[in-house]
Amino acid sequence: xxxxxxxxxxxxxxxxxxxxxxxxxxxxxxxxxxxxxxxxxxxxxxxxxxxxxxxxxxxxxxxxxxxxxxxxxxxxxxxxxxxxxxxxxxxxxxxxxxxxxxxxxxxxxxxxxxxxxxxxxxxxxxxxxxxxx
Numbered sequence: 001x002x003x004x005x006x007x008x009x010x011x012x013x014x015x016x017x018x019x020x021x022x023x024x025x026x027x028x029x030x031x032x033x034x035x036x037x038x039x040x041x042x043x044x045x046x047x048x049x050x051x052x053x054x055x056x057x058x059x060x061x062x063x064x065x066x067x068x069x070x071x072x073x074x075x076x077x078x079x080x081x082x083x084x085x086x087x088x089x090x091x092x093x094x095x096x097x098x099x100x101x102x103x104x105x106x107x108x109x110x111x112x113x114x115x116x117x118x119x120x121x122x123x124x125x126x127x128x129x130x131x132x133x
Contacts, residue, residue, distance in 0.1 A: 019120040020048055022113045028132045042068050043116065044075060044127040057082050057131065062096050069100050072127045077119070078104040079128040081112030109133050 020043050024031040029038035032048050040051040049071065054060055072078060078097060085108050097104050107115070109130050119126040 019045055021120075022116065022130070025110070025113070025133055030130060030132070038132075040129065040131045042071065042127065042129050044071055045120075045125065047071070051129070054129070054131070058090070060093060060129070061090055062092055065093060065096060068129065069097070069102075072100070072102060074125050075102060075127040076125045077127070078102045079112045079115055079119075079126060080104060080106045081109030081128060081130040082106055083109055083131040084133050 020033055022030055022032050022043070023034070026036060026038070029036060030041060031037075032041065032043070035048075037048060037050055040054040042049040042051055049068075051068070053064055086106060094104070105112075105115070109132070112128055112130055116126060116128045
């Protein structure tokens with residue numbers, strides 16, 4: 001399956017919260033709510049933030065994650081899509097995220113999008129950092 005053919009979709013008729021929807025994975029980014037984003041993005045319930053300073057999993061540091069964490073105040077969980085395959089981020093980031101009261105999960109980006117879609121359909125308060133594939 002090519003990246004352009006991949007679509008995450010999940011229908012849940014009882015959803016009461018309007019969520020940001022990842023519609024498709026693009027060559028170097030994502031189609032989100034009918035808008036193209038190139039590079040890494042941060043998604044929470046109602047906004048998308050382009051993360052130009054994060055181009056690979058090595059770029060996420062404690063210093064630059066504070067900007068992201070400021071936007072997760074209503075989130076219970078942070079999904080981290082690491083690109084094509086699972087990669088751990090810099091040491092200490094997990095402790096820093098936990099100090100902010102967030103559960104988090106590292107996974108490949110396709111799995112992160114699928115998990116985000118399912119959790120949103122359950123009206124869960126979830127955010128995601130997605131690196132392109």
